[in-house]
Amino acid sequence: MKAALLDGYNSPWEVREVPTPEPGQGEVLVEVAGAGACHSDLSVMEGKFPIIDEFPMILGHENAGRVAALGPGVEGLELGEPVAVFGAWGCGICSYCTSGLEHMCDESRWVGHGPPGGYAEYLLVPARRHLEPIGGLDPVEAACLTDAGLTPYRAVRRALPRLVPGSLAVAIGIGGLGHMGLQYLKVLSTARVVAVDTSSDARGLAARLGADVVLDPGEVDVVEAVRDVGNGEGADVVLDFVGNDATLAVAKQVVKRQSLIVIVGLGLGTLPYSFLDFPAEVDLYTAYWGSRDELSQVITLAREGRVTPVVERHPLDSINEVFTRLEEGKVRGRAVLIP
Ligand code: NAD
Ligand code: ZN
DSSP: OEEEEEOSTTOOEEEEEOOOOOOOTTOEEEEEEEEEOOHHHHHHHTTSSOOOSSSSBOOOOSEEEEEEEEOTTOOSOOTTOEEEEOOEEOOSSSHHHHTTOGGGOTTOEETTSSSOOSSBSEEEESOGGGEEEOTTSOHHHHHHIIIIIHHHHHHHHHHGGGOOTTOEEEEEOOSHHHHHHHHHHHHHOOOEEEEEOSOHHHHHHHHHTTOSEEEOTTTSOHHHHHHHHTTTSOEEEEEESSOSHHHHHHHHHHEEEEEEEEEOOOOOOOOOOOTTTSOTTOEEEEOOOOOHHHHHHHHHHHHTTSSOOOEEEEEGGGHHHHHHHHHTTOOOSEEEEEO
């Protein structure tokens, strides 16, 4: 099969032929219809997340496609059935796994960050439980639901108790994750939403997706502007989908008393705490993917048309160009690679 391989950190992708895996006992082979190009993979490529044990590696953790072959003992799936792949593969028996939080399992391995991922024609999935049927949903759109759709869904849900009528939410970074997060804010809450992005394309997308106010941090003082929108007070919730020093500094300055900062982006920034620097009783959440149940809920929202991933479709052969576009902040929504 054709696959995009990474031969080491700071090296380009190389598309070449590798053996097609064969499903063993309990395993399922999926023909990949689309694999989302996540910013986390850009950080892996750049060596910022040194998590790869062995090169060459096939990355790609946002995958959907069709069931191509069933290993012995697999039941409940049809050949050709369209499925999304839940990406955290845990032990299956610990308390995290049995409650659906397989991404929290000690033994959890991420597809594409250990086992080979979906930047390839076929993907070997170790168990049927990692596959979520998607029905008539476009598998290219469904691919990006498994991370860009799932992670902000969990983040927004955890923030929902704060997002009462009259409240104000700020979303920083309206890219792959942020454009889904913005849609959940609009669909699941009555909060007014301020969207912040350095890219004009992303700001245009935010406006189209219903952000009440869209801010360019290069043009306006975001802290002042959020205070204005919040009637002199700050935000009830800030969702930071970038997570670098600059955005965390903004997050800290725009929140009001008894508010919540949710750090979703893995920009490796730090947020120093001092009593003198923060309004009273600010809470801080970090975000880490989502559960199988939550993926199923995200797929339901998409199938019902309540949220719609915005995708750019690119052939797998153009993977180097796609990651360059991602690095330059030129991708609108999520770029999905099609093998
Ligand atoms: P992306 O590149 O698609 O989107 C990032 C957006 O942020 C872009 O629109 C960009 O223009 C904007 N941006 C960059 N710097 C900014 C700044 N200073 N102020 C305002 N906007 C700015 O990235 P993505 O794939 O959506 O991923 C976002 C982050 O989330 C990455 O750090 C990624 O590693 C991380 N991530 C976290 C989890 C998790 O479980 N917590 C899961 C997946 C991805
Ligand atoms: Zn990701």
